[in-house]
Amino acid sequence: MKITFERRATLSRPVLFAAPLIALGLAMLTSLILFAALGKPAGQALYSLLLEPFVGWYNISEVLLKMGPLMLIAQGLAIGFRANVFNIGAEGQLIIGALFASALPVYFPEGASPLMLPAMIALGALGGATWAAIAAGLRVRFNANEILVTLMLTLIATQVLNYLLLGPWKDPNGFNFPQSVIFPDAALLPILLSGTRVNISVLAALLISALAYVMMRYRFSGYQLLVGGLAPRSARYAGFTEARAVWVSLLLGGLMAGLAGACEVAGPLGQLQRSVSTGYGYSAIIVAYLGGLNPLGIVVSAFLMAALFIGGDNAMVSADLPVAAVFVFQGLLLVFYLGSLTFIRHRVILNWAGRA
Amino acid sequence: MAPLLQLSGVSKRYGGVQANAGIDLSVDAGSIHAILGENGAGKSTLMKLIYGVERPDEGQVLWQGQAVTLSSPSDARRLGIGMVFQHFSLFETLSVVQNMALIVPGSKGELAARIRDLGAAFGLSVDPQAMVHALSVGERQRVEIIRCLLLNPALLILDEPTSVLPPQSVALLFDTLRALRAKGMAILFISHKLEEIRELCDTATILRQGRVTARLDPRQGTAHDLATLMIGRPMPPPVHPTPHGLGEERLALSNLTFANDDPFGVSLTDVSLSVRGGEILGIAGISGNGQQELAALISGEIALKSGGKAVMLMGQPVGDLGAAARRQRGLAFVPEDRLGRGAVPDMSLADNALLTAHSRGLVKNGFINRKLERAFTADCIARFDVRTSGPQAEAGSLSGGNLQKFIMGREMMLEPSVLLVAQPTWGVDIGAAADIRQRLVAMRNAGAAIVVISEEIDELFEICDRLQVLHKGRLSPSVEVAATSVAKIGTYMIGAVA
Amino acid sequence: MSLNRRSFLKSTLAASTALALPVPAFADDVLNVALIVPSPAADVGWSHTLELGTKALEAKYGDKVKVTLLENIAEGPDADRIMNKTAADGTTFLILGSFGYMEGGLKLAKSRPDMSILHASGYKTADNFSPFGARYYQGTYLMGMAAAALTKSKKLGCVGAFAIPELITSINAFTLGAQSVDPAIEVSVVWVNSWFDPASEQQAAKALISQGVDVIFSNAQDTPSVIQTAEEAGVYAFNLNSSMKTYAPTKYLGVVGTDWAPYFLQSVEAHLAGTFAGASAWLSMAEKCVFVADWNPDIPADIVAKITETEAAIESGAFSPFTGPITNQDGAEQVAAGVTLGDDMILSMDWHVKGVTTPLPK
CATH class of the missing domain: 3.40.50.2300 (Response regulator)
Structure with a gap:
């Protein structure tokens, strides 16, 4: 038997919306069986995983809190991905951004200047961009693969963070624990909804998403990146240099990741810790692709991914699911989503007679 | 005896376009059958149906009198149908012999030997170990032809096979095809070179707008008659440029030497040329002799590391500048590859206009002016007779000829001081090709300096003032077209003259 | 048809309502x-x-x-x-x-x-x-005594998670315990800066062994990596919290174990009675939280007797490992003779005793 996948010429909008629903249905069905086999309350587990993140302001605020950095980083990465520049090291850029931003409150722990916070944000963006610039420079100058370089730089960033937290930046009154002083109020982002932890950085992330949309849709610079991604030889033909695309992509990606890092330390963390990121830089890659690399799509996918993460944590707390079962559910959802997308975009042709 | 291949009432529709309507066709063993038609007439669709790439909506296909369903090219190949495509189906990251081995059984050593034999027999010389990505368009087509012949098909479909061959090799190929016919092979031959069809083919089926408009013996009647049947109106007369006063020198290469890092690329040695306003310089030669490199060195896609004076544009040294800087100084360029170089296939025509026309006020303060972009594109579509649904159509959905008209139009609308055109009519139908040539001559008459790199020697003789021949990275001295002959240039092309 | 559709909707709604019901499994008395x-x-x-x-x-x-x-x-x-x-x-x-x-x-x-x-x-x-x-240090002091009896190179080693006071006190007590048996003993330390990093722990253990260390203290690592590496290399090792004897059947020195049950029970009881009061709890052998167990049979009988004696003294409060005279790494006297360090000094300990050869990271 021969199976071929043929790309469908046109897709209707309702069909495209069907993909996530089919994925959800299949993932729910599979996990119901799985959770039941584990002897866990399946209904409660699914409620916690899928619905609870959207129930009540508090839950939604937590989703927004998690969405902010995911969205911010994914927007930056998507710009590069569309230009065929693959920055896989947003995690490292986030860490360096957090480091740069933390320098101010670490050296001025009593600081009360209203300029402290804006300066931290700017430093964070600068830090992330600087870290990414190393990869850009190596790529442009020596043609070093940016995937490897950004990934390796992440490992270095982690060690720099360790060094500072175990050494010069450790809280002098913190009994040698690897973390900085608690930041003063002047170094913290204002809370958006009182009684919750969500701060104004989520608005900034939305604003930046809008800017990313404008850039990719209306700006000539965005257009040049798109051409470079879709048809590199066309870009060369038109005189759009690859070096420029590499610089723009990596600097923007690094800048946004650095910004996310600054917003984490100035937001929910309130100090510099070793666990400054729980894998935001990697999850953002998934968010970027799930959003179709489209700035508007990324807003939606970041929200849904954040909800999925929160739901997973909830299911551990409320339905007593082991953490592995949560990962399995989240994995199933992604696999089924990508699978249904493939089946919707392509026609499957079964040829029973064919032997070739 | 039943015909080898018979189609009756075959129709195919793509969305709103009736590509083929009620086609009847009968191909006998031991004959060469021409399929004639303009771009969009339905030739390519018809060939895809025969080769199993697409399935007909209606109608029947008979092979040796038996009804068959061709659901894939491998079905067709099993029956004994081979095809050489106009757009190539080679894996760029593999070598020639590796590409062959994907389809043709046998060890790579044997295959390499057979490739060399066939190449020698038909003047289709190709290095079996060369990587496909390093081959020129012409060389890739040779690989395609050889790959088909390796399978000893009963029916061979050739889609414009001669467009990349030098005159001497065309004669050799025709000898081969005639020999194959004598052995009982049927050949479906698609070409717009009407003289060739008259010379080679026994039967011709003419398509227009998806329907068969005539079946005839091409040896009866003139090329002009065939063309009229094909395009449905009298042929435009050829345009020979008339001598007139020349302007200042606009583009000059002086002793340009370029060492290519790519082991399969061509290095250029001591290349010199000079073009003045109001003339067309033709660069003749077979693909793979340095045409790609020469074009890229002029366009700026390859910039020299030093020695900018080797390339002078409008009196300024530009050899070390990139493509964008040279465009700013008045250069425009139509490359030989339309999809993926001259145009981005997945982008709309409007966005493709922006590719090089952004300097025409389409971008303001970094923002794209969509209104102007659409207006420019619509203007280009109208003025250059691009057949498409409109500025929002994807470039990849256009036929080769229409896309070429669009790119040519876009570059011409930039009103360049110097226009560089590579293979202007490759794969373009006769009506569109005549139109393109007319426009090039009109631009020359308006004072532009034009360089045309082409394999089509007739074309060069029709429109150029002077010719130079590129062979193995060296450029021959310039000769006046009026003072030379096709035969003389042909000898330069195969390197018979030092 | 419409009926079918309606009943379908109904059952879907019913299903989603069932899903939407949070299950607060707690009642007032649980x-x-x-x-x-x-x-x-x-x-x-x-x-x-x-x-x-x-x-x-x-x-x-x-x-x-x-x-x-x-x-x-x-x-x-x-x-x-x-x-x-x-x-x-x-x-x-x-x-x-x-x-x-x-x-x-x-x-x-x-x-x-x-x-x-x-x-x-x-x-x-x-x-x-x-x-x-x-108070892990109470147990590590005893481990130090056993280690001193077994070492041939007189070099002991420690793979530590973070250089925080809790771990520093454990190392210092370990060193003092060893020196109580043999004053020439030296201890080197490798910090891996993680609670859980099997690969780094293994590397650290190997590095110590290659320097001649023949007893290793796996200080607050949550993996058996160090213990396994020691067993393979034929050197003794011990760890904290729970026994890892199964990972080192022949070379397991013993465990400084912790039993949180008494403390948890007591705290829950207070919580239920409404008398829970926040206070720092630093649990000791006397409170049955810290214990030593799984001693290696290679330890000579006279040392075992000495250890048992010291253990009883620690448990009764008669003896504290941090009793002067204690000199620090620089050779200066840190605790005067006859003085016993108070809890606040131990809880904020940021210095090593003499005999620990590795400087403390600053």
């Missing part, structure tokens, strides 16, 4: 306890001993207590959210199993005076927020 730990609760190690402690709660109270284990929770905003969530779900007794949960836990304690929170190895206290820890 105490909901949650334990949050940073690593997976494996069969050995820190998280495991905490889990064992909560099992004692279940054993005593039966249906009246429900324990939820939340494992592999990264320190930071996620942990904060999870502790808030479990509080909202009805947990009123919370055990936080890592230092990094401190700030979030304090915030929660302030907003929920009805809750009682225990926090491992921290240093901040609130009315309903108690930091707790174990």
Whole structure:
């Protein structure tokens, strides 16, 4: 038997919306069986995983809190991905951004200047961009693969963070624990909804998403990146240099990741810790692709991914699911989503007679 | 005896376009059958149906009198149908012999030997170990032809096979095809070179707008008659440029030497040329002799590391500048590859206009002016007779000829001081090709300096003032077209003259 | 048709309503306890001993207590959210199993005076927020005595997680215990800066062995990596919290174990009685929290006797490992003869005793 996948010429909008629903249905069905086999309350587990993140302001605020950095980083990465520049090291850029931003409150722990916070944000963006610039420079100058370089730089960033937290930046009154002083109020982002932890950085992330949309849709610079991604030889033909695309992509990606890092330390963390990121830089890659690399799509996918993460944590707390079962559910959802997308975009042709 | 291949009432529709309507066709063993038609007439669709790439909506296909369903090219190949495509189906990251081995059984050593034999027999010389990505368009087509012949098909479909061959090799190929016919092979031959069809083919089926408009013996009647049947109106007369006063020198290469890092690329040695306003310089030669490199060195896609004076544009040294800087100084360029170089296939025509026309006020303060972009594109579509649904159509959905008209139009609308055109009519139908040539001559008459790199020697003789021949990275001295002959240039092309 | 459609909708709605029903499994008379730990609760190690402690709660109270284990929770905003969530779900007794949960836990304690929170190895206290820890140093002093009897190279080693006071005191006591048997003993330390990093731990252990170390102290590592590496290399090793003898059948020196059950039971009892008061709890051998066990049979009988004697003295309070004279690494006297260090000095210890050859990271 021969199976071929043929790309469908046109897709209707309702069909495209069907993909996530089919994925959800299949993932729910599979996990119901799985959770039941584990002897866990399946209904409660699914409620916690899928619905609870959207129930009540508090839950939604937590989703927004998690969405902010995911969205911010994914927007930056998507710009590069569309230009065929693959920055896989947003995690490292986030860490360096957090480091740069933390320098101010670490050296001025009593600081009360209203300029402290804006300066931290700017430093964070600068830090992330600087870290990414190393990869850009190596790529442009020596043609070093940016995937490897950004990934390796992440490992270095982690060690720099360790060094500072175990050494010069450790809280002098913190009994040698690897973390900085608690930041003063002047170094913290204002809370958006009182009684919750969500701060104004989520608005900034939305604003930046809008800017990313404008850039990719209306700006000539965005257009040049798109051409470079879709048809590199066309870009060369038109005189759009690859070096420029590499610089723009990596600097923007690094800048946004650095910004996310600054917003984490100035937001929910309130100090510099070793666990400054729980894998935001990697999850953002998934968010970027799930959003179709489209700035508007990324807003939606970041929200849904954040909800999925929160739901997973909830299911551990409320339905007593082991953490592995949560990962399995989240994995199933992604696999089924990508699978249904493939089946919707392509026609499957079964040829029973064919032997070739 | 039943015909080898018979189609009756075959129709195919793509969305709103009736590509083929009620086609009847009968191909006998031991004959060469021409399929004639303009771009969009339905030739390519018809060939895809025969080769199993697409399935007909209606109608029947008979092979040796038996009804068959061709659901894939491998079905067709099993029956004994081979095809050489106009757009190539080679894996760029593999070598020639590796590409062959994907389809043709046998060890790579044997295959390499057979490739060399066939190449020698038909003047289709190709290095079996060369990587496909390093081959020129012409060389890739040779690989395609050889790959088909390796399978000893009963029916061979050739889609414009001669467009990349030098005159001497065309004669050799025709000898081969005639020999194959004598052995009982049927050949479906698609070409717009009407003289060739008259010379080679026994039967011709003419398509227009998806329907068969005539079946005839091409040896009866003139090329002009065939063309009229094909395009449905009298042929435009050829345009020979008339001598007139020349302007200042606009583009000059002086002793340009370029060492290519790519082991399969061509290095250029001591290349010199000079073009003045109001003339067309033709660069003749077979693909793979340095045409790609020469074009890229002029366009700026390859910039020299030093020695900018080797390339002078409008009196300024530009050899070390990139493509964008040279465009700013008045250069425009139509490359030989339309999809993926001259145009981005997945982008709309409007966005493709922006590719090089952004300097025409389409971008303001970094923002794209969509209104102007659409207006420019619509203007280009109208003025250059691009057949498409409109500025929002994807470039990849256009036929080769229409896309070429669009790119040519876009570059011409930039009103360049110097226009560089590579293979202007490759794969373009006769009506569109005549139109393109007319426009090039009109631009020359308006004072532009034009360089045309082409394999089509007739074309060069029709429109150029002077010719130079590129062979193995060296450029021959310039000769006046009026003072030379096709035969003389042909000898330069195969390197018979030092 | 429309009927079918309607009944379909109905059943879908019914299904979704059923799903939407949160199941608050707690009733008024059931105490909901949650334990949050940073690593997976494996069969050995820190998280495991905490889990064992909560099992004692279940054993005593039966249906009246429900324990939820939340494992592999990264320190930071996620942990904060999870502790808030479990509080909202009805947990009123919370055990936080890592230092990094401190700030979030304090915030929660302030907003929920009805809750009682225990926090491992921290240093901040609130009315309903108690930091707790174990006096591992009491056990490591005894281990040092055993190690001194077994070492041939007179070089002992330690693979440590973080250079925090708790771990520094363990190393110092280990060194002092060894020197009580043989004053020439030296101790080198490698910090891997992680609670859980099998690869680095293995490398660190190998590095120590290559320097001639023949007894290794796996100081607060949550994996058996160091123990296994030592067994393969034929050198003795011991660890904290729970026994890893199965990973080193011949060269296992012993364990400085912890039993959290008495403390958890006592705290829950206070919580239920409404008398829970936040206070730093630094649990000792006397409180049956710290114990030593699984001694290697290679230890000579006279040393075993000495160890047993010292153990009894420590348990009774007659002896403290940190009794002067103690000199620091620079050779200066840190504790005068006859003086015993107070808890506050031990809890903030940021110096090594003489004999520890590796300088303390600053």
